[in-house]
Amino acid sequence: MSNSPLIGVIMGSDSDLPVMQKTFDILNEFNIPFEVKILSAHRTPGEHAEYSKTAERRGLKTIIAAAGGAAHLPGVTAAHTSLPVIGVPIKSKSLSGLDSLLSIVQMPSGIPVATVAIDGAKNAAILAVEIIALSEPSIKEKLTVYRHRMAQDSMGKNDMLQF
Ligand code: RP5
Numbered sequence: 593m594s595n596s597p598l599i600g601v602i603m604g605s606d607s608d609l610p611v612m613q614k615t616f617d618i619l620n621e622f623n624i625p626f627e628v629k630i631l632s633a634h635r636t637p638g639e640h641a642e643y644s645k646t647a648e649r650r651g652l653k654t655i656i657a658a659a660g661g662a663a664h665l666p667g668v669t670a671a672h673t674s675l676p677v678i679g680v681p682i683k684s685k686s687l688s689g690l691d692s693l694l695s696i697v698q699m700p701s702g703i704p705v706a707t708v709a710i711d712g713a714k715n716a717a718i719l720a721v722e723i724i725a726l727s728e729p730s731i732k733e734k735l736t737v738y739r740h741r742m743a744q745d746s747m748g749k750n751d752m753l754q755f
Contacts, residue, residue, distance in 0.1 A: 593625075601628045618721065653724055654724070656677075660683065666678075681693040689711065
């Protein structure tokens, strides 16, 4: 597998970093090279557009875009690239992330964004891993082991049940 980044993780603000740590943890666990950038569709529109337009040429296979509030970052990213874009709605202070969720999930037809749950940074990473696994058999194997371990952990909890 290439050493250059395969997944781009972008977010509107550094205040999104604590939530997005779960994305970094999964991508590190699977040993998939990724890059992280703070890019805002409204504060740094030029830089964001340049990043999105050149993403595929630079070797990225998918982009995870996290944003809160009027969260247009994932949708605008998807407008600039035909790479799969995964949107993470960040829990906002005023509306608890409902604003972020609806802004990201309600994309008009033609330009999709795969939206995960509010603060669903872990699932965003797993979905990105699944995309990479389509062309990387070693990642597919790791995914199979990951799911098997998760099932075992879940079943193991039955042994602790006492009534
Ligand atoms: C969005 O606005 C960011 O993604 C963040 O979730 C939210 C608040 O940003 P800050 O005001 O904390 O920089 O653009």
